Amino acid sequence: MTLPHSAIVSKIFQDEKPRIGLFGATSVGRDIAPRIASKLKCGLTADCTELIIGDYLDRKTKKVYKDLLLQRRPAFGGNIIATIVTPDTLPQLATVREGVMKKEKSKRFVKGKVVNIDPDKYLNKTDLVVKVIERHIEENKLNIKNSSIIVAGGYGVGSKENFQLVYDLAHVLGGEVGGSRAAVDAGFIGHERQIGQTGVTVRPKLYIACGISGQIQHRAGMEKSAMIISVNSDPNAPINKIADYVVIGDIKKVLPQMIKSYKENIK
Numbered sequence: 465m466t467l468p469h470s471a472i473v474s475k476i477f478q479d480e481k482p483r484i485g486l487f488g489a490t491s492v493g494r495d496i497a498p499r500i501a502s503k504l505k506c507g508l509t510a511d512c513t514e515l516i517i518g519d520y521l522d523r524k525t526k527k528v529y530k531d532l533l534l535q536r537r538p539a540f541g542g543n544i545i546a547t548i549v550t551p552d553t554l555p556q557l558a559t560v561r562e563g564v565m566k567k568e569k570s571k572r573f574v575k576g577k578v579v580n581i582d583p584d585k586y587l588n589k590t591d592l593v594v595k596v597i598e599r600h601i602e603e604n605k606l607n608i609k610n611s612s613i614i615v616a617g618g619y620g621v622g623s624k625e626n627f628q629l630v631y632d633l634a635h636v637l638g639g640e641v642g643g644s645r646a647a648v649d650a651g652f653i654g655h656e657r658q659i660g661q662t663g664v665t666v667r668p669k670l671y672i673a674c675g676i677s678g679q680i681q682h683r684a685g686m687e688k689s690a691m692i693i694s695v696n697s698d699p700n701a702p703i704n705k706i707a708d709y710v711v712i713g714d715i716k717k718v719l720p721q722m723i724k725s726y727k728e729n730i731k
């Protein structure tokens with residue numbers, strides 16, 4: 465998709481001097497955000513997984529910048545979570561992964577301003593190098609991002625057959641099934657259900673992690689869940705540190721007990 469940018473961006477930003485500009489890390493957001501950053505000569509951090517307003521001390525100059533946008537995202541192949549700041553140029557621009565922001569109801573009435581722009585005034589024919597001939601939208605059959613309960617399985621589940629236990633628990637709880645990348649790579653579950661840095665980001669009310677160690681790349685996609693239960697045979701698994709409840713045991717024993725107990729208690 466080609467978005468004619470320079471003239472339109474100037475028009476949109478000519479009156480406003482925003483400090484922060486956020487875009488969804490969707491295909492449209494990822495396309496337009498760098499064009500705007502380039503036009504405004506400011507920085508842009510792509511694919512943030514967390515945003516915080518905070519102070520930043522520049523160790524070289526000893527200058528403290530107040531209330532900056534601290535843009536957090538995985539870096540170096542996902543091995544660290546980096547905090548990126550753009551202290552000297554405004555606005556501070558970032559694209560943000562879907563699911564990172566909690567959906568909130570607005571507390572105040574916000575009146576928007578509609579800016580009608582006649583694109584023909586600003587565009588040449590050569591700006592439109594891509595023509596959309598047909599739009600084909602396929603219905604998303606999987607509702608993992610909006611599910612309030614997710615039961616996720618990892619490599620510790622052991623096999624595709626054992627994954628049936630994860631599906632059974634999700635079924636009795638009325639939730640969806642997710643998985644770690646190791647479970648996807650092992651062929652236990654489809655890629656569309658992968659949760660984490662290279663999968664989807666979720667924030668359900670309840671996240672049950674079964675046989676998942678909780679590496680940083682997995683946590684990036686689920687640690688904002690309201691409640692986390694970990695089922696793991698290793699008491700020292702990193703996921704246990706962020707879990708609200710930890711069940712130490714073999715998923716083959718624990719999951720059938722959880723299913724049985726839930727079925728008995730809802731009668």
Ligand SMILES: Cc1cc2nc3c(=O)[nH]c(=O)nc-3n(C[C@H](O)[C@H](O)[C@H](O)COP(=O)(O)OP(=O)(O)OC[C@H]3O[C@@H](n4cnc5c(N)ncnc54)[C@H](O)[C@@H]3O)c2cc1C
Pocket residue numbers: 541542543617618619620621622643644645646647658659660661662663664674675676677678679680681682685695696697698701713714715716
């Ligand atoms: C660039 C990059 C991107 C990545 N993106 C993602 C991503 O999006 N999502 C993701 O998940 N990972 C991602 N990873 C991979 C990540 O680093 C881990 O390798 C992966 O999350 C591990 O998956 P796991 O916890 O299922 O497996 P393991 O780390 O092997 O953990 C298995 C766990 O199961 C437990 N266990 C074993 N047997 C049992 C049993 N019988 N009962 C109960 N518990 C048991 C073990 O104690 C262990 O804690 C990425 C890696 C990189 C480098």
